[in-house]
Amino acid sequence: MLDDQTAAQHGRTGQVAVIFVAWRSGADQPGYAAAAAAMDTLAAQQPGFCGMDAARGNDGFGITVSYWADEASAVAWRAHPDHAKVREAGGGRWYVGYDLHVAQVTRSYGWSREEGERI
Numbered sequence: 001m002l003d004d005q006t007a008a009q010h011g012r013t014g015q016v017a018v019i020f021v022a023w024r025s026g027a028d029q030p031g032y033a034a035a036a037a038a039m040d041t042l043a044a045q046q047p048g049f050c051g052m053d054a055a056r057g058n059d060g061f062g063i064t065v066s067y068w069a070d071e072a073s074a075v076a077w078r079a080h081p082d083h084a085k086v087r088e089a090g091g092g093r094w095y096v097g098y099d100l101h102v103a104q105v106t107r108s109y110g111w112s113r114e115e116g117e118r119i
Contacts, residue, residue: 012108015050016068018077022098024060032094035086042082048073060096067105074102 024032043049048069056062068074077083 012050012067012105015105015108016071016074017103017105018066018068018074019101019103020064020066020098021101022062022064023096024056024062025094025096026060028093032090035089035094039083039086042080043077046073046077046080048076071102 040052043052043066050067050069052064052066054062054064066074066077068077
């Protein structure tokens with residue numbers, strides 16, 4: 001049986017997904033790692049935060065999707081002063097470019113080989 005957190009990740013219908021697609025420059029890896037960890041922790045403390053998925057290739061291309069209970073929560077995260085400060089630094093130091101997309105999740109489901117059932 002799946003734990004509650006894993007099951008909740010697949011119940012995202014109605015949430016707002018903020019999709020951050022980025023190309024990293026490779027500069028200041030320790031600074032990037034520290035900032036990313038701080039932002040992950042800070043995001044998780046925000047009202048309306050529902051979770052996050054991320055993947056990054058060795059070539060610096062990555063996708064991070066944060067999930068929010070509603071549009072107001074996602075907008076509040078964007079406006080958070082610490083997040084804004086790190087975002088400013090990222091554009092000048094850590095990223096070659098990025099795209100950001102905001103979408104409403106209209107359907108959400110998953111499958112687990114171990115469980116052999118839809119979750």
